[in-house]
Amino acid sequence: MPTPRAVPTDPDAARPATPAALRLLPRPARTPADGPILLSPPHLTGRELAGIAETLQSGWVAPAGPATAAFEAALADATGQPHVLAVSSGTAALHLGYRCLGIAPGDAVWTASLTYVATIAPAVQMGARPHFLDVAPDSWTLDPDLLERDLSRAARRGRLPRAVVPVDLFGQSAELEVIRALCDRWGVAVMADSAEALGATQHGRPAGQGARLAAFSFNGNKIVTAGGGGALASADAGLIAMARGLANQARQPAPHYEHETTGYSYGLSSILAAIGMVQLAALQDRIAARRAIFGRYHDGLAGLPGLGFMPEPDWSRGTRWLTVIQLDPGQGAPGREAVRLALAAAGIETRPVWKPMHLQPAFRHAGRSGGAVAARLFERGLCLPSGSGLTPARQARVIDRLRACWAG
Template sequence: MNKRIFLSAPHMGGNELKYIEKVFESNYIAPLGEYVNKFEESIRSYTGVDNALAVTSGTAAIHLALRILGVGKNDDVLASTFTFIGSVNAIIYQGANPVFIDSDKESWNMSPKLLNKYLLECEKKPKALIVTHLYGMSADIEKIADICKLHGVYLIEDAAESLGATFNGNHTGTFGDFGIYSFNGNKILTTSGGGMLVSSNENWIKKAMFYSTQAKESFIHYEHEEYGYNYRMSNVLAAIGVGQMEVVEDRVSKKREIFEWYKESLSDVKEIEFMPELDNSRGNRWLTAMTFEITDYNKIMKTLEDINVESRPLWKPMHMQPLFKNAKKYVDGTSENLYNHGLCVASSTTMTKDDVKMICDKIKENLD
């Protein structure tokens, strides 16, 4: 059997180990040290955002953003329903109520039309919106940002999957009041685990740093007037991040090339549709995602597993999850249809064109 091909395997750029060795030489292993600062600076430089804070995960970054924005018990927070649960768990941490908004067919991301319609009709004004840029592809973020401003709703961009993606030349994560990135093990860049909170508001990021380091007041002893969290990234993981950021554009280019290989190999298959890319945007194509009009994707998954290739269904919408069975939702069936017919296929940056051809041949053999 061939070596396992993962959905999105970690891929080191070459300098990560050298930087980790420097961290060990300095003995700054804990959440202090030059590489945390360097990693934050690399994100600022790459995305053009003014302020960045390295934290333990993307979920931690969302949690900090919600708290900074004053989201609390019984507040409503709008969120993409077609997403991973990490996008919305922090709403519950704050005792707030998630309200799920459906996708559109043009992007598979949150529908600006449904969002605006909900805000015009809702009786209770939401405090914030968390919009996910799904599978590395930009939502129609300028429209969404304009709608939020019109209705006085804070905007948090969950760009966990979309580092390197742009809309009209600007990076995802930089349009809202806050943006977040994830560096979990399977993301386009990884620090094994970690995240980044970004904002144009310096005071908010300073407050987030305060909360992320146990809310310790500026005394020689440990003085606490508020509660905080242990959310700061370690210097070791940040060193990996610095090395990864050196190859970020190479990773985006390779992910997009892999997508083009799939598109080319399956161009003659009418029942397959790929996740679209909005005009004036550049997705990072973190995962190549497709839908099957007729064929049961479970049949495709089994066939790929037989040749040691990982695949996965598209995200099950949050409003369909048992945890959120009583949550408010504003849906039109788009995300449910995508979930029922969609699959993510292997998109690791170490893959070759022959790997993709092998996968596509197996897909074609098992179409109904």
């Protein structure tokens, strides 16, 4: 562990930061009531500056020390996983997870097609062969029926995947309990990409709990942000110990620098951990706010022909990190792109749902099973402004502009 800096000899310099000192730090600009409405901007609690100041005063700014340890402990409580490693990004967490699962060149890694590229990119960069499965229409996450069919076929051919990676989407957890049971039947490891679903549950369990490893993200647009960063969580202490070593350049416990393999510089700085710690304390409030935002959209857009919302199966409770609508022109809705452009012209940021991986040029030669559901969701799906700081008045502006798209 790095040695903290020496305590200053000047007694005034050793005192904790004062409120006056904090007032000298820059504060985020307030968004004017008629300003742009963003998709999911950071929502600060007002206590982040104090957390940063306390960490700076402690002398721990590197990826070590009490702030990082406290953040990991708090994440263990939030995720229901006893062992957590905080890292520099959600992508880093996934990369470490693949390393810990022993992914090697030529191994097959299966995941949902409807996801962000970071889910599969580290495995591909390690030489793995991606295979994309379609999603279930009642959850928009990995289809367990399709997975069972394909695992059975792969077992008969002797070509089972090395790992299956279900993806929690837009705050909605995949049906991990069922997926894990299927993979256990054939001895296939499961790693959950829970980057978008901290605080969600499935079958009463936190998102990611039950997988061998689960990866989380604290990017600026997430429900809890550290301005960046991620985490890898597990019930297996050995896996997290392995990941921790790899995240610290695989340095061996020796007075000199000893390495039996190569690793990465993936630690999370104490400054970001301090921000994340403050943010994490507000998680349940953030979930309540985003679910309320979804409720106002649901009520405010009721009755519009051809408009539907991302479903929430009865086995789950999502965070509604993003409210996502479906626009079906065949049922009287305007096209997704026409709506996106109309809202952009009004200063309202929206975004299509993820373009499926099987439609991405980078994976034109990858294997896939189905894909029609994911493709249809991409063609029709639009993510609406959902930041937990979105006021009812500003949300009403979004709703009014959306309704106007049906008026022509």
